[in-house]
Amino acid sequence: MRQLTGLDASFLYLETPNAPMHISGLSIYDQSTAPDGKVRFKEIIENTSRRILSMPVMTQKLLDVPMGLDHPYWVTDGAFDPEFHIRHIALPKPGDWRQLCILISRLHSRPLDRHRPLWEMYIIEGLDNVEGLPEGCFAMFSKTHHAAVDGTSGMELTTAIHDLTPDYQRTHASATIAVDSKPSTLELLLRSQVNNIRKPFHFVSVARNSVPGMAKAMAAVRRGQLSRVKDIPRTRFNGKVSPHRVFNAINVPLDDVKAIKNAAEGATVNDAAIAIVGGALRKYLQAHGELPDKSLAAMAPINVRSDKDKAGGNIVSTMTVQVRSDIEAPFERLLAVSEGSTRAKELTNAIGAKAMTDYTQFIPSMLTAQAARLASRWGLMNRISPQFNCVITNVPGPPIPLYNTGAKMVANYGTGPVQDGLGLFHVISSYCGQFVISATSCRVMMPDPEFYRQCLQESFEELRDAAAAQSVKKTAKKGRRKKAA
Numbered sequence: 001m002r003q004l005t006g007l008d009a010s011f012l013y014l015e016t017p018n019a020p021m022h023i024s025g026l027s028i029y030d031q032s033t034a035p036d037g038k039v040r041f042k043e044i045i046e047n048t049s050r051r052i053l054s055m056p057v058m059t060q061k062l063l064d065v066p067m068g069l070d071h072p073y074w075v076t077d078g079a080f081d082p083e084f085h086i087r088h089i090a091l092p093k094p095g096d097w098r099q100l101c102i103l104i105s106r107l108h109s110r111p112l113d114r115h116r117p118l119w120e121m122y123i124i125e126g127l128d129n130v131e132g133l134p135e136g137c138f139a140m141f142s143k144t145h146h147a148a149v150d151g152t153s154g155m156e157l158t159t160a161i162h163d164l165t166p167d168y169q170r171t172h173a174s175a176t177i178a179v180d181s182k183p184s185t186l187e188l189l190l191r192s193q194v195n196n197i198r199k200p201f202h203f204v205s206v207a208r209n210s211v212p213g214m215a216k217a218m219a220a221v222r223r224g225q226l227s228r229v230k231d232i233p234r235t236r237f238n239g240k241v242s243p244h245r246v247f248n249a250i251n252v253p254l255d256d257v258k259a260i261k262n263a264a265e266g267a268t269v270n271d272a273a274i275a276i277v278g279g280a281l282r283k284y285l286q287a288h289g290e291l292p293d294k295s296l297a298a299m300a301p302i303n304v305r306s307d308k309d310k311a312g313g314n315i316v317s318t319m320t321v322q323v324r325s326d327i328e329a330p331f332e333r334l335l336a337v338s339e340g341s342t343r344a345k346e347l348t349n350a351i352g353a354k355a356m357t358d359y360t361q362f363i364p365s366m367l368t369a370q371a372a373r374l375a376s377r378w379g380l381m382n383r384i385s386p387q388f389n390c391v392i393t394n395v396p397g398p399p400i401p402l403y404n405t406g407a408k409m410v411a412n413y414g415t416g417p418v419q420d421g422l423g424l425f426h427v428i429s430s431y432c433g434q435f436v437i438s439a440t441s442c443r444v445m446m447p448d449p450e451f452y453r454q455c456l457q458e459s460f461e462e463l464r465d466a467a468a469a470q471s472v473k474k475t476a477k478k479g480r481r482k483k484a485a
Contacts, residue, residue, distance in 0.1 A: 001063070001180045002074045004147060009071040011146040018243045019419040020111040022118070024143045025158070026104055026413040028127065030134045033166040034406030039138070041088045044123055047168070047405045049082035051160050057148045058157070059177055062114055066185055070192035078179040085119060091126035100130060100139065101247050101449065107141055108415050108440065109245040118145035133410065140404065146417060155395065161404060168406035229320040229344070233292035235285065236445050237423040238386040244443035248453040249413045254435040256464050260334065263467035267338040270394050272463070273428045273437060274298065274341070275334040277392055278323030279459030284452050285325070295326040296389040299422070319344045320388065330459070331466040390424035391416060397431040415440040
């Protein structure tokens with residue numbers, strides 16, 4: 001039995017009927033590489049259920065503390081049923097990309113059952129008319145609650161259920177699951193009392209280590225040595241979300257994105273992705289007559305997991321970055337994003353990203369859950385100044401092919417939770433030379449996800465062409481210097 005951290009538990013407390021807090025992944029596979037040229041659903045169940053037994057969070061349930069007096073616990077009761085979690089469905093004909101996106105949106109909008117381990121997996125057939133896919137492909141859509149995993153620990157799950165070669169040997173080997181003895185109500189109440197007595201002392205320890213750094217950082221902000229993003233404009237993505245979701249994505253060559261970042265000195269692949277999103281948001285809001293004069297800002301999660309942090313859950317912090325939607329010229333936008341990202345990292349480093357994560361342990365359980373429900377019911381996000389306009393999270397994938405039950409993964413996408421005040425979530429990922437920007441939003445806020453996909457594609461192409469032109473200028477300038485010498 002293991003207690004959730006304050007950060008892990010916060011994703012439970014912040015969950016509302018309109019805002020499920022799970023993260024999801026969509027992978028597409030070519031089953032022609034499997035030993036028999038075909039993968040059977042029964043084999044996927046056997047293979048997956050056997051491999052995830054090594055990850056406790058996939059077989060554990062939540063155990064709430066009475067009256068919400070402390071954070072919940074993960075417990076194993078031995079009643080794990082893989083056939084409940086792994087499901088088999090198919091797209092109706094013709095089975096194209098639009099239909100797949102609609103299905104993923106519907107599956108992603110449904111909350112997970114808190115009485116069972118917090119994950120589901122859907123095997124989807126019928127992808128016959130998805131452009132660019134080999135014949136006979138199937139998809140795997142997996143949902144896992146954010147209380148159980150973050151982007152990095154989610155990649156560990158991906159590693160666990162995949163191989164590096166198509167050689168898949170069917171096995172009937174079984175593994176035993178250690179069952180926890182369920183504590184009594186009195187024991188849970190006693191544990192909560194002990195934890196609540198310890199918290200003030202722990203808080204003093206955390207504050208002692210973090211307050212000096214925060215004070216120095218704030219002093220540097222006042223002196224102008226560091227800067228923080230402020231005056232964030234309100235957009236359609238900063239209101240109350242509906243229970244409905246939309247999903248879409250673009251898939252472009254990773255080499256093109258690397259060429260973009262190489263054209264701007266000091267820029268990163270992440271800067272290029274943010275600049276692409278900034279350009280897409282500019283196009284989208286401008287088309288709707290809603291483009292603010294000031295730049296939109298994104299929440300960018302930061303992985304602060306150390307080599308010693310091997311457990312699942314969340315070990316992340318965040319920083320605020322401007323997407324520079326206020327700049328029309330693509331390459332100038334990239335330069336501004338790169339400069340702003342550098343400043344954001346300097347501020348985050350000065351404060352201490354890990355220190356901010358430590359403070360989440362002191363989140364009050366019962367009050368936080370009640371506050372989230374009341375804020376949603378009363379629409380408070382429509383009345384307060386926004387802190388962000390969207391989320392942009394970067395989860396790099398493997399550069400080599402992966403195989404599941406012998407089938408080769410040919411594409412990989414991600415979806416994330418949207419919530420009141422933050423109704424647009426981007427997942428940046430890569431796999432085998434592909435670079436993917438996936439977008440999840442509320443259907444009321446974004447009724448036209450295909451148009452937003454078009455905005456992302458056009459923003460990428462404009463930035464690619466602008467970066468190529470800049471590289472040509474640099475090369476020509478170097479050539480003139482050599483001749484002059």
